Amino acid sequence: MAKLRFQHLERHSPASWVIIGLQTVLLALGLGAALYMEERGHAVSGMSNQIVWGLPHVFAVFLIVAASGALNVASMSSVFNRTIYKPYARLSGILAIALLIGGLAVLVLDLGRPGRIFVAMTTYNFKSIFAWNIYLYSGFILIVSAYLFAMMDREASQSAGLGKTMGWIAFAWRLILTTGTGSIFGFLVAREAYDSALLAPLFIAASFLYGLAFMVLVLGATSRDAGRDLLSDDVAQSFRGLLSIFALAVLYFTIVHHLTKLYASGHLGVELFLLRDGGVYPLLFWIGQIVGGTLLPLGLLAPARDIASARRVLPFASALFLIGGLVQFYVIIIGGQAYPLKLFPGFEASSSFLDGAVAHYQPSLPELLLGLGGISLAMLLTTLALRLMPFLPQLRPAEE
Amino acid sequence: MSAGSQGMQPLADRRAMLRAAGGFLATLLAPGVTLYAFGAQSEPAGGQASGKVRWGLLIDVGRCAPGCDLCVAACRDENGWHESDRPEIDAQWIRKVKLHDLRTGADREVPVMCQHCDKPACVDVCPTGASFKRADGIVLVDKHICIGCRFCMMACPYKARSFVHEPLRDQKPWAPRGKGTVEGCTLCVHRLDSARLPACVEACAEKGGGAMLFGDLNDPNSDIAKAVAKHASTRIRSDLGLGPAVHYQNL
Amino acid sequence: MRRPATIAVISALIVVAAAAAAMRSFAGNTPVPHPPKGQGEHCVAETEFMRKNHMKMLLHHRKEAVRLGVRSEQYDLNRCVTCHAVAGPDARPVSFESPQHFCRSCHIYAAVSIDCFECHASRPDPRSRTAAMQPGNEEVAAIDQYLREIRP
Numbered sequence: 001m002a003k004l005r006f007q008h009l010e011r012h013s014p015a016s017w018v019i020i021g022l023q024t025v026l027l028a029l030g031l032g033a034a035l036y037m038e039e040r041g042h043a044v045s046g047m048s049n050q051i052v053w054g055l056p057h058v059f060a061v062f063l064i065v066a067a068s069g070a071l072n073v074a075s076m077s078s079v080f081n082r083t084i085y086k087p088y089a090r091l092s093g094i095l096a097i098a099l100l101i102g103g104l105a106v107l108v109l110d111l112g113r114p115g116r117i118f119v120a121m122t123t124y125n126f127k128s129i130f131a132w133n134i135y136l137y138s139g140f141i142l143i144v145s146a147y148l149f150a151m152m153d154r155e156a157s158q159s160a161g162l163g164k165t166m167g168w169i170a171f172a173w174r175l176i177l178t179t180g181t182g183s184i185f186g187f188l189v190a191r192e193a194y195d196s197a198l199l200a201p202l203f204i205a206a207s208f209l210y211g212l213a214f215m216v217l218v219l220g221a222t223s224r225d226a227g228r229d230l231l232s233d234d235v236a237q238s239f240r241g242l243l244s245i246f247a248l249a250v251l252y253f254t255i256v257h258h259l260t261k262l263y264a265s266g267h268l269g270v271e272l273f274l275l276r277d278g279g280v281y282p283l284l285f286w287i288g289q290i291v292g293g294t295l296l297p298l299g300l301l302a303p304a305r306d307i308a309s310a311r312r313v314l315p316f317a318s319a320l321f322l323i324g325g326l327v328q329f330y331v332i333i334i335g336g337q338a339y340p341l342k343l344f345p346g347f348e349a350s351s352s353f354l355d356g357a358v359a360h361y362q363p364s365l366p367e368l369l370l371g372l373g374g375i376s377l378a379m380l381l382t383t384l385a386l387r388l389m390p391f392l393p394q395l396r397p398a399e400e
Numbered sequence: 401m402s403a404g405s406q407g408m409q410p411l412a413d414r415r416a417m418l419r420a421a422g423g424f425l426a427t428l429l430a431p432g433v434t435l436y437a438f439g440a441q442s443e444p445a446g447g448q449a450s451g452k453v454r455w456g457l458l459i460d461v462g463r464c465a466p467g468c469d470l471c472v473a474a475c476r477d478e479n480g481w482h483e484s485d486r487p488e489i490d491a492q493w494i495r496k497v498k499l500h501d502l503r504t505g506a507d508r509e510v511p512v513m514c515q516h517c518d519k520p521a522c523v524d525v526c527p528t529g530a531s532f533k534r535a536d537g538i539v540l541v542d543k544h545i546c547i548g549c550r551f552c553m554m555a556c557p558y559k560a561r562s563f564v565h566e567p568l569r570d571q572k573p574w575a576p577r578g579k580g581t582v583e584g585c586t587l588c589v590h591r592l593d594s595a596r597l598p599a600c601v602e603a604c605a606e607k608g609g610g611a612m613l614f615g616d617l618n619d620p621n622s623d624i625a626k627a628v629a630k631h632a633s634t635r636i637r638s639d640l641g642l643g644p645a646v647h648y649q650n651l
Numbered sequence: 652m653r654r655p656a657t658i659a660v661i662s663a664l665i666v667v668a669a670a671a672a673a674m675r676s677f678a679g680n681t682p683v684p685h686p687p688k689g690q691g692e693h694c695v696a697e698t699e700f701m702r703k704n705h706m707k708m709l710l711h712h713r714k715e716a717v718r719l720g721v722r723s724e725q726y727d728l729n730r731c732v733t734c735h736a737v738a739g740p741d742a743r744p745v746s747f748e749s750p751q752h753f754c755r756s757c758h759i760y761a762a763v764s765i766d767c768f769e770c771h772a773s774r775p776d777p778r779s780r781t782a783a784m785q786p787g788n789e790e791v792a793a794i795d796q797y798l799r800e801i802r803p
Contacts, residue, residue: 043565048488112548112580125529190557449720578770
């Protein structure tokens with residue numbers, strides 16, 4: 001097999017410089033917003049005692065789920081021996097790390113007391129899935145770094161066994177991590193919208209989809225900078241197929257989750273709220289997630305059987321999938337909290353603490369800036385890494 | 401003073417004890433003076449929380465008058481949280497939930513606070529262990545290590561916890577609370593540790609309907625244990641298997 | 652600039668700065684904190700011991716109080732706050748916001764920020780039992796005198 005070659009990102013197109021500038025500004029604004037929320041307290045955000053986790057958590061969960069999925073391309077090449085993906089394995093690894101750091105940054109900066117992150121890293125309650133997630137996230141960064149080392153170091157990469165072992169470890173770790181992220185919600189018996197074993201596999205399917213969508217967009221942007229298409233024909237074709245399958249998997253788990261809850265008469269209230277009566281949530285679910293985030297991009301991908309049209313629609317479909325992903329997590333996280341807890345079944349409840357009432361949530365500017373700051377951080381870290389080390393594939397003229 | 405038989409018994413014991421403390425309690429100054437005069441060393445009051453005890457509440461909803469919020473006002477006064485013009489971010493450690501029966505049209509009111517569960521969901525999910533159950537069954541937040549992640553608020557089936565959304569000033573010295581941490585009903589642990597009743601129970605017994613009975617659920621001779629054994633009582637969302645310590649009668 | 656020249660300039664700057672700092676402290680110009688004396692005799696431990704170990708003691712006793720329910724008058728934080736209260740210009744105790752607050756005066760010097768008083772009250776509660784230990788309280792002094800007489 002011909003030796004694979006890799007390259008640094010040497011230059012940026014003017015459009016890329018504009019994007020880098022924008023991301024730097026957003027990152028600064030995001031950090032400022034976090035500081036503002038910490039100084040003034042969460043009263044300046046839209047979060048309340050009813051909607052406890054807001055827009056920052058939507059972005060954070062989205063980035064973390066996408067991070068573990070971004071590693072998939074590398075896993076396919078190492079674990080499943082799909083050699084066509086080998087040129088993209090390094091980019092896959094570094095993108096995974098960058099996205100995770102972006103997501104973690106948003107999560108930590110939204111804490112009520114972010115300065116106590118050192119307490120969180122040294123004092124653990126091991127029954128808490130959150131505590132496990134702290135280990136899983138930091139371990140992910142270490143393991144994927146070791147995986148990249150095994151791929152990139154001159155001596156280490158000679159050993160096929162080492163690469164495969166690290167590939168397996170990273171693959172298993174990322175599955176456990178995403179299961180853990182889904183279980184943050186799945187383990188909560190208190191809330192009717194959660195409390196489901198299906199949330200973990202739903203998050204796994206979502207990770208495959210959003211991770212790959214990020215890969216496609218990053219490859220598209222860096223191809224523009226590198227001056228030549230970094231996505232080879234057969235990989236582009238394959239990505240089209242994979243994105244479609246992953247999107248269908250997410251749709252499947254979403255449908256089964258809602259159908260199961262609808263079947264239980266006790267849960268009819270929350271399901272009708274999310275799917276029909278809840279105002280913004282059904283709107284976002286049907287139009288944002290199902291139509292815009294699933295059916296429309298699938299409709300774009302399905303007829304694009306030849307190479308040229310596949311290349312053309314891939315970035316659009318990926319962008320639509322990602323927007324659909326944000327919407328999906330918004331409906332899950334915020335919609336799930338908006339529906340009131342049912343303490344007294346058979347009674348209509350009301351109180352000064354807003355029992356029995358649907359909670360209203362208005363995302364605030366600091367929250368939005370923090371979330372966008374996280375995405376910007378991930379993208380800036382990726383760009384920086386691509387400039388510093390040879391993560392990008394260098395395709396031979398015949399392969400393009 | 402109310403004549404409710406449930407509230408009187410433990411209250412009578414407490415009152416006897418307080419009366420025995422004599423003129424020292426006529427002014428608040430005297431106990432401090434005693435310490436000052438006899439030297440400032442003192443033994444830890446009563447040792448530590450015991451695992452043999454399990455504090456609980458029995459609330460007779462039948463005696464809970466609609467429109468009465470003495471328990472809420474007492475808790476506010478004792479612990480320093482208060483209403484503001486933004487009810488959605490205000491802390492509420494106890495609230496009166498107004499219930500309207502959808503079938504019969506009947507209305508009643510129920511005080512709801514942290515249920516101090518035996519297997520608390522909030523304790524399970526707290527990443528740092530700040531949410532913990534004390535040996536005597538009281539579920540508390542150790543605000544020294546709370547990082548403000550609000551996962552316990554997501555997990556609590558009773559919406560018992562509040563998050564402090566703003567910087568606070570002039571907290572009560574016996575009830576520290578601060579921005580960025582989570583808080584909830586402490587069963588007035590600072591009062592319990594000096595052998596007094598929770599503020600809500602005391603207020604309801606003295607000025608309200610005497611609906612709240614407080615005591616040790618593990619002690620078969622305590623009034624609450626006897627009442628729970630004798631009369632039917634329910635617990636909110638008991639199907640979740642968390643083992644709340646707050647029982648409700650006539651719900 | 653040439654390499655050796657750059658190194659020489661930077662080294663000279665470091666030496667001058669260090670010398671200035673050293674000279675200042677030798678001359679006794681380094682500001683040291685003068686925390687106001689608390690009331691009465693020390694009731695927990697010797698001053699030097701407290702200076703070195705108060706953080707460890709605070710951590711230990713807070714764990715005992717919060718997690719185990721062990722409360723004692725001696726180690727009660729509110730009692731520390733009461734005895735170490737500093738009167739402000741209006742003769743009322745200052746809160747942690749003022750640099751004159753007992754804890755603040757040293758902590759500003761040491762540049763160690765503490766968050767205790769984000770939750771804990773930094774002023775004594777005027778109605779609390781331990782406020783009885785404020786000096787100048789005549790009723791308290793009279794009762795104290797009486798008690799000393801009847802119980803020598």
